[in-house]
Amino acid sequence: xxxxxxxxxxxxxxxxxxxxxxxxxxxxxxxxxxxxxxxxxxxxxxxxxxxxxxxxxxxxxxxxxxxxxxxxxxxxxxxxxxxxxxxxxxxxxxxxxxxxxxxxxxxxxxxxxxxxxxxxxxxxxxxxxxxxxxxxxxxxxxxxxxxxxxxxxxxxxxxxxxxxxxxxxxxxxxxxxxxxxxxxxxxxxxxxxxxxxxxxxxxxxxxxxxxxxxxxxxxxxxxxxxxxxxxxxxxxxxxxxxxxxxxxxxxxxxxxxxxxxxxxxxxxxxxxxxxxxxxxxxxxxxxxxxxxxxxxxxxxxxxxxxxxxxxxxxxxxxxxxxxxxxxxxxxxxxxxxxxxxxxxxxxxxxxxxxxxxxxxxxxxxxxxxxxxxxxxxxxxxxxxxxxxxxxxxxxxxxxxxxxxxxxxxxxxxxxxxxxxxxxxxxxxxxxxxxxxxxxxxxxxxxxxxxxxxxxxxxxxxxxxxxxxxxxxxxxxxxxxxxxxxxxxxxxxxxxxxxxxxxxxxxxxxxxxxxxxxxxxxxxxxxxxxxxxxxxxxxxxxxxxxxxxxxxxxxxxxxxxxxxxxxxxxxxxxxxxxxxxxxxxxxxxxxxxxxxxxxxxxxxxxxxxxxxxxxxxxxxxxxxxxxxxxxxxxxxxxxxxxxxxxxxxxxxxxxxxxxxxxxxxxxxxxx
Numbered sequence: 288x289x290x291x292x293x294x295x296x297x298x299x300x301x302x303x304x305x306x307x308x309x310x311x312x313x314x315x316x317x318x319x320x321x322x323x324x325x326x327x328x329x330x331x332x333x334x335x336x337x338x339x340x341x342x343x344x345x346x347x348x349x350x351x352x353x354x355x356x357x358x359x360x361x362x363x364x365x366x367x368x369x370x371x372x373x374x375x376x377x378x379x380x381x382x383x384x385x386x387x388x389x390x391x392x393x394x395x396x397x398x399x400x401x402x403x404x405x406x407x408x409x410x411x412x413x414x415x416x417x418x419x420x421x422x423x424x425x426x427x428x429x430x431x432x433x434x435x436x437x438x439x440x441x442x443x444x445x446x447x448x449x450x451x452x453x454x455x456x457x458x459x460x461x462x463x464x465x466x467x468x469x470x471x472x473x474x475x476x477x478x479x480x481x482x483x484x485x486x487x488x489x490x491x492x493x494x495x496x497x498x499x500x501x502x503x504x505x506x507x508x509x510x511x512x513x514x515x516x517x518x519x520x521x522x523x524x525x526x527x528x529x530x531x532x533x534x535x536x537x538x539x540x541x542x543x544x545x546x547x548x549x550x551x552x553x554x555x556x557x558x559x560x561x562x563x564x565x566x567x568x569x570x571x572x573x574x575x576x577x578x579x580x581x582x583x584x585x586x587x588x589x590x591x592x593x594x595x596x597x598x599x600x601x602x603x604x605x606x607x608x609x610x611x612x613x614x615x616x617x618x619x620x621x622x623x624x625x626x627x628x629x630x631x632x633x634x635x636x637x638x639x640x641x642x643x644x645x646x647x648x649x650x651x652x653x654x655x656x657x658x659x660x661x662x663x664x665x666x667x668x669x670x671x672x673x674x675x676x677x678x679x680x681x682x683x684x685x686x687x688x689x690x691x692x693x694x695x696x697x698x699x700x701x702x703x704x705x706x707x708x709x710x711x712x713x714x715x716x717x718x719x720x721x722x723x724x725x726x727x728x729x730x731x732x733x734x735x736x737x738x739x740x741x742x743x744x745x746x747x748x749x750x751x752x753x754x755x756x757x758x759x760x761x762x763x764x765x766x767x768x769x770x771x772x773x774x775x776x777x778x779x780x781x782x783x784x785x786x787x788x789x790x791x792x793x794x795x796x797x798x799x800x801x802x803x804x805x806x807x808x809x810x811x812x813x814x815x816x817x818x819x820x821x822x823x824x825x826x827x828x829x830x831x832x833x834x835x836x837x838x839x840x841x842x843x844x845x846x847x848x849x850x851x852x853x854x855x856x857x858x859x860x861x862x863x864x865x866x867x868x869x870x871x872x873x874x875x876x877x878x879x880x881x882x883x884x885x886x887x888x889x890x891x892x893x894x895x896x897x898x899x900x901x902x903x904x905x906x907x908x909x910x911x912x913x914x915x916x917x918x919x920x921x922x923x924x925x926x927x928x929x930x931x932x933x934x935x936x937x938x939x940x941x942x943x944x945x946x947x948x949x950x951x952x953x954x955x956x957x
Contacts, residue, residue, distance in 0.1 A: 315776070315783045316893045318883045328935075328944030332924040335896035343902045347622040353901035353920070354773055362768060366631045366750060369645045374714075381711075383641045387634055389714035390724075394630035400717055401603045405496055407718040408598055412496065415590050421578050424586055425548055429555035431594060435725035437461055438593035439515070439574055440552070444735045446759040448532045448564070451811035454735045455534065456553075456563045460519050460570035463512045464489070464596060466617065466914045468519035471512065477909060484616035485509070491609040492595040507585050508592040511577070518573035522914065523850040528806045528813055531566045544571055546578035558736055601721050619906030637724040639748035640706035646750045647701050647767055654777055655770040656700040662784065662869075663697050663763070666792045669869035670861075673957060679824045687816040691799060691809035696742070696762035700770070701749040706731075754791050756798035758807040763795040773898050781875040782887045786894025789866035797861030797957055801854040802829045828956045832856050835930075835954060839922050842905055847918050855917045856926060861957040863895060863927040888937040896924045930954045 322337030333340070336353075345352045349360070373388030374395070411431075418424050428440055441461035444454050465471060465485055470478055486505045493501035525531055537560065541549040553560065565571060578586070599606040611623050623629075634642055674680070674688050710727045712720050735741065742760060747753055752768035765788075769775065775788035798804045805825065808814040817825070836856050837849030849856075870876040875887045882890060901920040903911070908919060918926060928934040929946040930953045940947055 315772075315779050316883060316885065316890060316897065318885075321893075326944055327938035328940035328947055330921075330925060330945065331892070331896055331928050331934075331938070332899070332921040335893055335924075336900045339900060340902050345902060345904060348620065348624045350618040350620045350907040351901055351903035354898055360628070362750060362752060363628050363631045363635075365650060366635055366642060366646065367627050369642065369649065370631055370634060371627075373645070383644055386708065386710075386712045387638050387642045387645070389712045390638055390720050391630055391634050392714040393712070393717035393720050394633055395626060396715070396717060397604070397626060399715065400601075403718070404603045405606065407602065408496075408594065411594055412591055415587050415594070418583065418587055418590075420583060421546055422548065422551070424578070424583060424590070425552055426555060427590060429552055431590075431597075432556060433726060433729045434722050435728070436594055436597040438590060438597075442556075442563075444732050446740050446811060447534065448528070448759075448813040449534070451759050452739055454738055454740055456558055456560055456736060457566060458563055458571070459531075459566040460515075462515035462570075462574070463519070464508075464592075465512070465516075466910060467522065468516040469521065469913065471516040481616050482509075484613050488609055488613035489592050489596075491612075492592065492599060492606065495605050495609065496591075496595070504588045504592070507588045511581060511585065511589045514577060514581075515570070515573065518567075518570045520567050520569070522916070523848070525567075526803060526851070526854065526916075528803050532813070533565045533568055534562050535565055536562055540565065540571070544575035546575045547571065557733060560736060598718075601718050615906075617906060617910045619904030633721070635748055635750060637721065637728070638708060639750075640702070640745075641708055643701060643749040643767075644705055651700060651749070651767045651770075652777065653700075655767075655775065658777060659699050659765060659770050659775065659788065660697065662789055663699070663765070663792050665869045665872065666789060666796060666865050667692060667695070669872065670793070670796055670865045670957070673865060673868060677957075679828070680821050681818055684817050684821040687808075688800065691761065691816070692796070694761055694809040695796070695799060696760065698745065698762060698764040700765075700767045702743055702745050704743045706744075754795050756795045756804060758799070758804050759811040761799065761807065761809055761811050763792070763798075765792070765795075773894075773900075780882065780887075780890070781870060781873040782882075782890035783894045785866050785870035785873070785876070786891040787898050789869060790862045790895050790898065792862070793865035793869075794858040794862030796865060797858040798854065800861070800957055801857040802826075803854055825956070828954065829853055829857060831954045832860070832956070836918060836922065836926060839918070839926065841912055841919055841922075842909060845909065845912055847922060848912065852916055852918045856922075857956060859918070859923050860927045860930055860954065863931055864955070864957065866895075867891060867931070867933055886937065888933065892928065892934055892937055895928070899923045 317339070320336070320338040322334055325334045325337055327334045339353075343352050370387060370391040373384045374392040376384060376388060378385030378388055414427060418427060428438055431438060432440060432442075439462045440458065442456055442458045444456055447453055447455045463471070465481065470481060473479075486509055489508050490501040490505035493504050498504060520531070537549050537553060540563070549563075553563070595606070596610070599610045608623075614620065670692055671689055674685055674692070677685065680688070708724070708727055709730075710723045712723075740760065742762075745764060745766075746755060746757065747764070747766055749767040751766055752771075752774075754763070754765045754769055756763050769788065769791065772779075773787060774791060775784055779787075799807075805817075806813050806815075808816050815822070833849035833853050835849070836847045836852055839847040841847060870891055876891075878887055880887070885893065899920040911919065917923070925946055929948050932950065932953065934940065935947075942949075
């Protein structure tokens with residue numbers, strides 16, 4: 288079933304990379320919005336952002352506002368501008384301009400889309416009706432996988448955990464439509480409301496295709512999903528890298544799970560391999576059993592629902608509205624986003640590296656790339672120095688850690704080689720364009736099987752304001768989108784840049800050494816490079832992070848999930864510390880000259896708090912807590928700073944203040 292939410296690793300920015308404001312023209316810290324009634328040591332997030340937070344309004348078509356992942360609107364407007372221009376031009380057949388322009392135009396043709404109703408999926412529904420046995424059922428599942436409909440099977444092609452020089456097929460648990468397996472078993476009022484909204488959503492889809500037993504069929508779908516969910520590992524359990532890797536012979540799992548029919552499945556998927564990684568074996572054992580215990584007619588009902596949820600947002604308005612109504616229960620968003628924004632996002636998602644070339648050409652300042660690389664190199668040096676000074680790690684492990692740190696590949700701005708899309712786009716056929724692009728994506732990804740990883744690949748498009756660390760490639764990536772205010776500005780003082788993009792850079796560097804990243808060596812293999820004693824000390828320190836963040840309260844009695852967020856929280860704590868050390872090596876970092884009444888150190892921490900400024904709807908935040916590995920924005924500020932002694936000194940934090948922690952219990956890992 289489709290994934291409802293897509294969260295970025297960091298945040299989305301607000302203005303063009305080519306903004307040319309001089310420093311005296313821009314207030315990088317809005318002093319007037321600081322809430323002086325709050326002590327920095329009580330709640331630094333509120334001290335910096337409180338006045339803004341109390342007056343900020345969330346638009347009806349949004350789930351949040353601020354400097355986190357909700358500043359995508361201005362970014363999407365930039366993409367819309369490009370797309371509207373391209374859609375009105377007459378680009379050469381097969382050119383980037385023609386493909387993105389015509390795809391955008393096809394998605395904006397709501398009259399044509401609505402006239403077709405559910406006609407585009409009628410033949411698919413007929414194919415499901417024709418299924419007579421498990422073999423036909425699994426053949427259909429394989430066919431739909433090739434166009435992005437991940438129903439009961441989910442897989443990807445990526446490096447082998449134990450041999451990162453070769454790509455293999457990784458299969459993982461799937462089959463559910465709610466955001467997480469836990470939603471099927473919770474009985475609190477919020478979860479029950481979401482369950483009800485989901486069942487209504489499925490029933491509505493059946494009604495829209497003329498099914499007279501819509502409610503009954505929705506119950507059948509939900510029951511199958513709940514059975515599958517019972518075998519799912521939790522999100523916290525899935526953080527265990529080794530426990531979610533099982534490279535097994537196909538012949539063996541084909542014999543063990545004959546109802547799935549692995550040999551035939553792989554052949555139908557076009558995957559020529561003798562072994563596959565089964566990330567969660569218990570799920571596939573359960574699926575194998577259910578392919579016998581659940582009647583084929585019920586599976587057909589399930590497959591119809593799965594397929595409809597995969598396509599509903601590219602069908603006529605009633606289908607799109609059904610999806611939105613369900614999402615309202617998860618997000619609290621009261622009205623739909625403008626069509627242009629939705630389609631701009633679709634183009635970015637499916638033709639992103641074509642659209643990105645136009646974006647980079649129009650908006651990206653190449654000087655930003657040079658400055659960002661300088662910052663990355665400075666933070667790498669600062670991180671190495673911190674490793675040298677660790678009092679809990681032996682010299683032999685320090686040597687390995689520094690080797691891994693200095694082996695990290697740095698990608699900034701945009702790819703050196705652009706991805707090509709081997710697909711024909713017709714400006715009059717939106718549905719067919721989406722399917723063709725899904726097929727192209729499938730061929731692109733499966734073409735990597737049994738080959739060395741293509742290190743030029745990016746996991747995100749350049750306009751996206753995010754950043755990430757890829758453990759299998761041992762790389763950090765900073766797209767063009769994030770190299771802009773409030774994270775970065777060529778004309779800002781060092782305190783602002785090091786507290787902004789510097790914190791993000793340090794965050795991504797630390798991911799190489801968080802609870803998951805630390806299990807990969809410098810070449811991207813899951814391989815132990817620690818002494819046993821050092822690794823036990825490391826695990827004890829990450830447990831401290833889990834324990835601390837689990838005490839943080841959100842939405843009355845709802846707590847941050849320390850076990851789910853430990854990697855990101857470790858990276859936040861490391862990111863601030865590394866960025867601060869690098870800042871102290873600059874001229875401003877060694878100075879005490881105030882700007883707007885604040886010292887350089889204070890401005891550094893103000894910038895840290897500023898980049899996580901956000902306000903969200905409660906419904907969205909509740910879903911976020913349950914499903915996202917990042918802590919809410921307030922704790923991405925207060926959590927790291929309550930553990931960082933230089934912050935105490937900068938703002939004179941004293942015992943008795945709410946976020947004060949004595950020096951002996953402040954957590955320091957990296």
